[in-house]
Amino acid sequence: MLQELAIHDFAIIEDLNVEFEAGMTVLTGETGAGKSIIIDAVGLLAGGRGSQEFIRTGASKAVLQGQFHLPAAAPTFALLDQYGIAYADQDVLLQRELHRNGRNVCRVNGQLVNTLTLKEIGETIVDIHGQNEHQELMHPEKHLALLDEFAHHEIVPLRTQYQTAYQHYKKLHQTYEKRLANEKEWAQRLDMLRFQVKEIETAQLQPDEVHQLTEEKLQLSNFQRINQALATSYAAISEGETAPLDQIGRAMNELQQIADLAPAYRTLSESVQSAYYTLQDAASDILQQADLLEWDENRLDEIEKRLEMIHQLQRKYGDSEAQILAYGQKIKRELTEMENTESNAADLADQVAAAREQALTSGQKLSQKRQTAAQQLVQAIHQQLKDLYMAKTVFSVHFKTTGTPHFFETGLDEVEFYIQTNPGETAKPLAKTASGGELSRIMLALKTIFMRSQGITSIIFDEVDTGVSGRVAQAIADKISGIARFSQVLCITHLPQVAAMSDHHFFIQKQVVQQRTRTSLKVLKTPERIDELARMLSGTTVTKLTREHAHELLVLAKSEKKRLAAKQPSSK
Incomplete structure (x- = not known):
């Protein structure tokens, strides 16, 4: 329920x-006082379309906040979990800012969300109904979901079973249709994949192979230069009577003889000794590298051919060995799937037929359950319409049939609510019902049926009682009061019968203060309620008689609420 609203x-x-x-709250006041503005504010908090026109003249932005307290099992919390929005104590805070520059800031429990997310969450909390506003009940495409919700426990398992079978059939059918429509392309793709997979596998690429081959090619291409450099270097270090290695060796021996005479001599001896062994190791390494050198003209040719082959693969499949190998794995998986389909081509049509039959059987079971639920819904609606003095009105659930079953995500059915308001007339789609008074009562009847299953905690009626009076007005008041026993109801009304049935009464008025129009809201106690009801009964002139009538209305309303409570105990 809506606990607090800040505008x-x-x-x-x-x-x-x-x-x-909680319960039923009415908002009354003169036309233009701002009653609908409050409802507009709640609508924006629930994700309605915003506009700069809502911002008060002279202000840079409009700020709206609504604090809601919901039952622990409310569907809202599943959405909050889905979007990672924290909550505590079953409270949800919706906030929205409309800026002059067009910026629209929405928050749920302090977390920024976009308007679509706000709308998705808001629709599970608040349900707003206006006289001419076509909500769920006025949209034929949503009637099937309402029917399913009416018989939720029986229908959901069957619908889940159907959807599983339907998805399996749909996938097989798409594969089969693609195969038939693109037989030539299929064969060409299959041949190309086989060629590419074979080409990449035959190459037997190794990671970093190009780098290794390039280094080896560089060695072979410069064989003479390397060989000459190694030989000359070794000769310069180790050969001849004045070879540097021998000369340094003699110096090392001489310095070793005086190394113990002074620290400086020891340091010199160690330095020359280190140089000698380093040069000796270098000479040994040079000789070893020279021995390892091997000229192989065929190997150079092999490397060049191998590199050229890899470069050809790179031009077709990727810039590196890793990319080529990754592409090879990808097309190999695709090839495997296509070859499996190819090998099962003879059975594919049979598989599609079997899957279709399974989906059809599941869909027919679901349809039968919906037909039964529709009959139960019709009986419930007729009882509601009887209470609203529409006993001769015939409500029906129309299942569209075309002979050949059509598969949809929701089943085999297309459903629309129909209504026949007068005997002898043709039943017409509910969405096309024209009379405002009739539409109000039909909507109330449906809302009474669905209010518990939908889990909505705040329902707003914006002048849905327009166009009715007398006993019909009282029936509507009773019905709204009955709805308020299961969900919080906020109701804008011009009917004193409806206002008298409320649990709480707010009076909205506008005043001009310092040449600016301002709207204020006041909670009415019993004496003030009598005055307001008298004004609603008589208009501008309030007399003693109208006050007495207003007082009588409150007394009768109190008695009527007791009667309704005894007839149908509250679930709150």
Whole structure:
């Protein structure tokens, strides 16, 4: 339920903070006082379309906040978990800012969200119904979901079973259709994949192979230069009567004889000794490298051919050995899938037929359950319409049939609610029902049926009672009061019968203060309620008689609520 609403610089409202209670709350006041503006604010908090026109003249932004307290099992919390939004104590805070520059800032429990997410979450909390506003019940494409929700426990398992079978059939059918429509392309793709996989596997590429081959090629291409350099270097170090290695060796021996005479001599001896052994090791390494040198003209040719082959693969499949190998794995998987399909081509049509039959059987079971649920829904709606003085109205659930079954994500059915308001007339789609009074009562009947299953905790009626009076007005008041026993109801009304049935009454008025129009809201106690009901009954002139009538309305409303409570105990 909506616990608190804060509005700042929104339309003609400068600052407004109001706390709401459970049960039925009515908002009354003169036309243009700002009743619908409050409903607009709640609608924006629930993800409705925003506009700069909502921002109060002279303000840079409009700020809206709504604090909601929800039952532990409310579907809202599953969405909050899905979007990673933290919550505590079953409270949800919705916030929205509309800026002059067009920026739209939305938050849920302090976390930034986009307007689509806000709308998705808001729709599980608040349900707003206006006189001419076509919500779920006025959209034929949503009627099937409402029917399923009516018989939730029986239908959901069957629908899940159907959807599993349907997805399997759909996947097989798509594969089969693709195969038939692209037989030539399929064969060409299969041949190309086989060639590419074979070409890459035959190459037997190794990671970093190009780098290693390039280094080896460099060695072979410079064989003479390397060989000459090694031989000359070794000769210069180790050969001849004045070979540097022998000369340094003699110096090392001489210095070793005086190394113990002074630290400086020892340091010199160690330095020359280190140089001698380093040069000796270098000479040995040079000789070893020279011995390892081997000229192989055929190997150089092999390397050049190998590098050219790899470069050809790089031009076709990737810039590196790793990319080529990764591409090879990818097409190998595709080839395996296609070859499996190829090998099962003779059975594919049979598989599609079997999967279709399974989906059809599951869909027919689901349809039968929906037909049964539809009959139960019709009976429930007729009882509601009877309470609303529409006993002769015929409500029906129309299943569209075309002879050949059509598979949809939701089943085999297309459903639309129909209504026949007068005997002898043709039943018409509910969405095309024209009378405002009839539409109000039909909507209330449906809302009474669905209110518990939908899990909505706050329902707003914006002048849905327009166009009715007398006993019909009282019936609507009773029905709204009945809905309020399961969900919080906020109701804008001009009917005194509806206002009298409320648990809480707010009076909205606008005043001009310092040449600016401001809207204010006041909680009415019993004496003030009598005055407001008298005004609603008589208009501008309130007389003693109208006050007495207003008082009588409150007394009768109190008695009527007791009767309704005894007839149907509250679930709150």
